[in-house]
Amino acid sequence: MSYRLLFGFVLSLVLQFSLVLSNPPGLNIGFYQYTCPKAEVIVRDEMTKIISRVPSLAGPLLRMHFHDCFVNGCDGSILLDSTPGSPSEKESIPNLSLRGFGTIDRVKAKLEQACPGVVSCADILALVARDVVFLTKGPHWEVPTGRRDGTRSVKDDAVNNLPPPFFDATRNLYQFFIPKGLDAKDQVVLLGGHTLGTSHCSSFASRLYNFSGTMMADPTLDKYYVPRLKSKCQPGDKTTLVEMDPGSFRTFDTSYYRHIARGRALFTSDETLMLDPFTRGYILRQAGVAGYPAEFFADFAASMVKMGNMQVLTGAQGEIRKHCAFVN
Structure with a gap:
């Protein structure tokens, strides 16, 4: 086996x-x-x-x-x-x-x-x-x-x-996760799902061109990564897609945590996970040379x-739609 x-x-x-x-x-x-x-x-x-x-x-x-x-x-x-x-x-x-x-x-x-x-x-x-x-x-x-x-x-x-991509992790946690019964571990684990897929430039453009109204790039972004992102995302670009986990965006793995640890997370919500001791520790553990994919996989499944399970309708509640786009 x-x-x-x-x-x-x-x-x-x-x-x-x-x-x-x-x-x-x-x-x-x-x-x-x-x-x-x-x-x-x-x-x-x-x-x-x-x-x-x-x-x-x-x-x-x-x-x-x-x-x-x-x-x-x-x-x-x-x-x-x-x-x-x-x-x-x-x-x-x-x-x-x-x-x-x-x-x-x-x-x-x-x-x-x-x-x-x-x-x-x-x-x-x-x-x-x-x-x-x-x-x-x-x-x-x-x-x-x-x-x-x-x-x-x-x-x-x-x-x-x-939760929007431009929020910091602390605000995300207490505004969007805690009220729904999810904790800091769920947050850092579920955001690890960004190992799959792409994002529009508009979701992180402010980090490249006008961070906090400074007309400059977010200083927490890796300085070598900024020009690579700018070459793909021009100001005002709302259509271009960028890999969230470059080189591995079609494979579910721990590599996105390595990007966060290196200052290469696309979103503020992910980058600011490094500011909290618990979530930072989790990221650095997964970002290590060997990483702990078994731990992340188990945690992701559990989260x-x-x-x-959040606020589900069961029994006689709701309905079983015949077509997902329309109520019966």
Whole structure:
């Protein structure tokens, strides 16, 4: 048995034991074992096909689950389209760059063919997030399922609940993480998900051209990295994409922590993790020559389950949407 498979097996056992004690009522591992026994296999098969063809979707799909859960809980509200006079979360500035909605629709269609009206869109997001991490060489974990879909999706809710990239880590922690039951460890671990994907220049341009109104670059940015970023991102650029984890942005690993330790994090929210003794220690441990990928993988899996349990709808709450973009 390979190290990765052995680690995944041990991690699965540990998480299953802990989840028995911590899952919200109505959320369970294997929730669909009788109503749609092949649900997770269907999701995995579709994601294997999609990521093999479009590996760049892994980061956006992982991010989509974050953006769903941080706004009024993991209820699939990020997937709802706007209605006349009522713009949805999709229309909020933090969500305009999200990609992969078509992927979720494709997975949902396959599940509807197999088990009509059974698997929620909220659960699909959680399963897809797990699978894209695993398919990019990250950990595998058991996802508690049984979420139901919400019917509310309001543009302003996203602005008020999603941590922006220009906040410092302390403000992020106490404004966006602590109120949702996530702690400093969850913060530094979940932000490690930036090892996958890209970012628009506009999310960090102020660090290059006008940090804190100085018309200069952020002095905490590595001085050799600044000109490289400026060569890609001109002032006012809102379309160019930059790898968040250069050289490894399609592989789930610990290398993003090395970038943070070297002053090469794109976002203020990530860079300022170095200011807190606990999160700094975690970053430096992962950024070492050998690193501790097994620790990070286990921590990431645990924090993802914890995040995925936030404010879920279960039982008779919400609904099971027939199409993820519309309420029934």
